[in-house]
Amino acid sequence: MQSIWSSPNPILFGRGASAAVGEQLLRANCKRALVVYDAGVKAAGIADRILANIRAAGIETVCFDGVQPDPPIWSVEQAGALGVSERVDCVVGVGGGSSLDTAKGAKLLITNPPPLRQYFGREGVVTKPSVPLIVIPTTAGTGSECTPGGVITDTERGIKTNIAGIGCAVTLGIVDADLTLGLPASISASTGMDALCHAAESYTSARANSFSEIAGREAIRLAARHLVRVCENGSDAEAREGMMLAATLGGIAMSGALCHLSHDIGRSLGAKFHVPHGNGCAACLPQVLERVAPVMPQKLRFFAESFGLALPPDASAEEIGRAAKDAALSLMKRINLPNMKALGLSKEELTAVVPDEVVMQCETAAKIGIVTSPLPVTRELIEEIVSRAFDEN
Numbered sequence: 001m002q003s004i005w006s007s008p009n010p011i012l013f014g015r016g017a018s019a020a021v022g023e024q025l026l027r028a029n030c031k032r033a034l035v036v037y038d039a040g041v042k043a044a045g046i047a048d049r050i051l052a053n054i055r056a057a058g059i060e061t062v063c064f065d066g067v068q069p070d071p072p073i074w075s076v077e078q079a080g081a082l083g084v085s086e087r088v089d090c091v092v093g094v095g096g097g098s099s100l101d102t103a104k105g106a107k108l109l110i111t112n113p114p115p116l117r118q119y120f121g122r123e124g125v126v127t128k129p130s131v132p133l134i135v136i137p138t139t140a141g142t143g144s145e146c147t148p149g150g151v152i153t154d155t156e157r158g159i160k161t162n163i164a165g166i167g168c169a170v171t172l173g174i175v176d177a178d179l180t181l182g183l184p185a186s187i188s189a190s191t192g193m194d195a196l197c198h199a200a201e202s203y204t205s206a207r208a209n210s211f212s213e214i215a216g217r218e219a220i221r222l223a224a225r226h227l228v229r230v231c232e233n234g235s236d237a238e239a240r241e242g243m244m245l246a247a248t249l250g251g252i253a254m255s256g257a258l259c260h261l262s263h264d265i266g267r268s269l270g271a272k273f274h275v276p277h278g279n280g281c282a283a284c285l286p287q288v289l290e291r292v293a294p295v296m297p298q299k300l301r302f303f304a305e306s307f308g309l310a311l312p313p314d315a316s317a318e319e320i321g322r323a324a325k326d327a328a329l330s331l332m333k334r335i336n337l338p339n340m341k342a343l344g345l346s347k348e349e350l351t352a353v354v355p356d357e358v359v360m361q362c363e364t365a366a367k368i369g370i371v372t373s374p375l376p377v378t379r380e381l382i383e384e385i386v387s388r389a390f391d392e393n
């Protein structure tokens with residue numbers, strides 16, 4: 001197998017690193033920044049700290065504080081239009097995945113005219129270069145600082161889709177675990193499971209390669225060590241930094257290998273039923289891991305053992321699959337992650353929509369040569385996984 005390593009996004013990582021944002025913008029010759037964030041980041045006082053830092057460097061700021069969860073096209077187009085009308089020369093995104101994806105879309109639209117819809121698609125979409133973009137995650141989950149694209153919700157079609165290419169590329173990711181110190185346990189749990197899903201799915205992806213596997217393995221190990229700790233004690237700075245590194249490495253791992261079934265199901269739950277991204281992606285992770293174990297038992301053994309489960313050397317693929325499922329399930333219970341039943345939907349509602357949606361997503365991706373699932377994706381497989389997650393988790 002040949003492996004390609006491509007890391008387009010420089011990362012500045014470390015506690016306190018966000019204090020360098022103004023200086024980094026100056027280095028890029030920026031004079032007027034569009035700063036993109038949401039109400040939660042404002043309420044936590046983080047937006048004001050970042051804004052003060054940028055202004056202290058002599059750079060003017062224009063605020064877009066209207067980021068929506070699972071950013072819809074109209075909201076991203078509003079942010080882009082503000083950037084154009086205010087003649088900004090750079091964009092700074094501060095927040096969780098929705099803020100960073102909105103910032104990526106706003107950057108794209110500064111040099112690529114709307115509508116945003118014409119730039120959708122993972123590959124083959126050509127966009128013009130745009131202004132510098134600094135992204136500053138405030139959750140340890142999305143890994144968006146490492147990925148070349150963003151996720152946008154097409155509300156008309158009820159799907160989540162991607163923007164990608166040079167037009168929305170990250171100039172610098174500033175990853176500062178101190179920004180996550182005040183996060184509530186429920187958000188730490190949901191975003192942390194997103195990071196673990198990135199790591200576990202990219203590690204077991206049909207596109208995994210030698211480099212993505214190294215990043216994915218280390219992200220799994222870090223999440224196993226730190227996710228419960230950050231949920232039990234939000235002020236545990238060492239654990240916060242461990243989870244931030246897990247999220248960043250998860251983002252690096254998935255940049256090449258991409259995610260598969262848990263994220264496909266999570267995207268469908270998010271677009272159709274507005275389930276938060278991390279909760280939706282984690283909802284079926286235990287069953288996905290169990291189902292893929294026969295294809296790659298050693299990788300699933302690594303997952304289970306990272307969480308402290310003991311397996312005999314001659315364990316069967318089925319035993320390994322069950323251990324991986326139990327490891328994920330026990331973690332989800334310890335961090336109080338809502339299960340499928342808590343989503344408030346019946347099993348019939350879920351299985352009437354999710355399997356067809358996932359099959360459609362995978363068929364669309366396969367048409368442009370992207371196959372990530374280690375198992376053939378059929379309606380029956382997804383229905384079985386969703387039904388069992390509903391009954392067992």
Ligand SMILES: [Fe+2]
Nearest residue numbers: 142194198281
């Ligand atoms: Fe994700």
